[in-house]
Amino acid sequence: MNAAPHTPATVQPARRVAFDVVSAVSRDDAYANLLLPTLISRSALNTADAGLATELTYGTLRMRGYYDRVIALAANRPVTDIDPDILDVLRLGAHQLLATRVAPHAAVNESVVLARSVGSRSAVGFTNGVLRTLSRSTPEEWKERVLATTKTADDRLATEHAHPAWIVRAFRQALAAEGRGDEVEALLAADNVAPRVNLVALPGLAELPDDAERNRHSPFGFVLASGDPDTAIRHESGRLRVQDEGSQIAALALSRARPIVAGERWLDLCAGPGGKTALLGAEAALAGAILTANEVVPARAELVRRAVAPVPGNIEVTELDGTTVGEMQPETFDRILVDAPCTGLGALRRRPEARWRKTAKDVGELTKLQQSLLLSAFATLKPGGVLAYVTCSPHLAESRGIVLDSLRRLGDAAELLDTAAVVQGFVREPVDLGEQQTERAGTTVQLWPHRHGTDAMFIALITKV
Numbered sequence: 001m002n003a004a005p006h007t008p009a010t011v012q013p014a015r016r017v018a019f020d021v022v023s024a025v026s027r028d029d030a031y032a033n034l035l036l037p038t039l040i041s042r043s044a045l046n047t048a049d050a051g052l053a054t055e056l057t058y059g060t061l062r063m064r065g066y067y068d069r070v071i072a073l074a075a076n077r078p079v080t081d082i083d084p085d086i087l088d089v090l091r092l093g094a095h096q097l098l099a100t101r102v103a104p105h106a107a108v109n110e111s112v113v114l115a116r117s118v119g120s121r122s123a124v125g126f127t128n129g130v131l132r133t134l135s136r137s138t139p140e141e142w143k144e145r146v147l148a149t150t151k152t153a154d155d156r157l158a159t160e161h162a163h164p165a166w167i168v169r170a171f172r173q174a175l176a177a178e179g180r181g182d183e184v185e186a187l188l189a190a191d192n193v194a195p196r197v198n199l200v201a202l203p204g205l206a207e208l209p210d211d212a213e214r215n216r217h218s219p220f221g222f223v224l225a226s227g228d229p230d231t232a233i234r235h236e237s238g239r240l241r242v243q244d245e246g247s248q249i250a251a252l253a254l255s256r257a258r259p260i261v262a263g264e265r266w267l268d269l270c271a272g273p274g275g276k277t278a279l280l281g282a283e284a285a286l287a288g289a290i291l292t293a294n295e296v297v298p299a300r301a302e303l304v305r306r307a308v309a310p311v312p313g314n315i316e317v318t319e320l321d322g323t324t325v326g327e328m329q330p331e332t333f334d335r336i337l338v339d340a341p342c343t344g345l346g347a348l349r350r351r352p353e354a355r356w357r358k359t360a361k362d363v364g365e366l367t368k369l370q371q372s373l374l375l376s377a378f379a380t381l382k383p384g385g386v387l388a389y390v391t392c393s394p395h396l397a398e399s400r401g402i403v404l405d406s407l408r409r410l411g412d413a414a415e416l417l418d419t420a421a422v423v424q425g426f427v428r429e430p431v432d433l434g435e436q437q438t439e440r441a442g443t444t445v446q447l448w449p450h451r452h453g454t455d456a457m458f459i460a461l462i463t464k465v
């Protein structure tokens, strides 16, 4: 057997953690953002090792599709013919060799030790051989070779930026709808850069800290120039929260759609885990509105209760199926947020494995639920009230498609508001929204990671005539 000389005897703890997470994601559909912190703490990794484990895990999961194409070339066989555990070892090794500063001999040797702990003797030799082949060419040479095997322009983009081709097509269509189809590559690249931790200071409840670097658009959003976000959040007992800037803009689009009259009743129909509820609750409390939150999954409803604990106003949290609320409580609320369950294609930069888990089929199933939640919300909206339909997906079927279909079904009873004008009215800097498509004088808003530095949130404000 030709295992490398000087191979360490045991698997380094950071690499063990990274492998355990990557393989649990491949095998058991585990969520890396939940499992990784658990395993880091169980293995008592120091800060440097925790950083290494995080980088190896997230980098490998994010670029998995690309690494598989490289591995197939280096191994001279399809990755489906490779033992799943060994394939995960190779993916971690490929990430170290192609995208990190880990010394090539260390990347190969550590991978061989890992392979020995999970595979047969022949698998150890195979791992050694494939990674040595890989280490003999530069990352640029591998990229050239892999891209030479692609057949279409979209396949090339999908391969280079490690996105499934159906997602590339969906992104291109959504960008083309606003005359910006040529931005698709910038969007794919933005998805591969982990964003800094973004926070919100709940209005009326917390001040921006001294070392806050303010968000470009959200009046309450910031990142910390220095210091640890967790410490700042603990210090402010939840009045500072982690929240993407796009989510803040979506919640504020509803609360700022028109002046608030004291005593208004608001509903957050799909509230879990409660990020937007907390911001809406703070806005409601400032103006004397009464917020109810609803979330059908009990464990997530519990997270909403925790999220709103620091917010005044006794926010009630119910656990109803949102699709039934319209029938049960007709014409009850003045403002409603429908932050619908969606594919989450707008938040891929924060969920590295999500792109490989979703399929085009998920879109069809979700649109049925989205449509019925929107129609139920419209039924529980008072005449003259405002509803915000929001998704963290730019897929046209989940965003504009649902809105246009609902407007068609609701006829003269519903009107799309000028959502873009509402958003431009409260943001700190004007938002570049591309070409606006108007629908009976109304507009929608689509935010983008590459253009706005936010998740790709979609927002449509609808009123009941």
Ligand SMILES: C[S@@+](CC[C@H](N)C(=O)[O-])C[C@H]1O[C@@H](n2cnc3c(N)ncnc32)[C@H](O)[C@@H]1O
Pocket (backbone or CB within 6 Å): 247, 269, 270, 271, 272, 273, 274, 275, 276, 277, 294, 295, 296, 297, 300, 320, 321, 322, 323, 339, 340, 341, 342
């Ligand atoms: C996109 S998430 C909401 C995120 C939340 N607004 C926030 O900012 O933290 C959608 C939520 O809708 C919930 N949901 C799914 N089906 C539902 C239904 N039929 N009725 C109410 N909530 C539902 C999901 O459990 C999930 O928590």
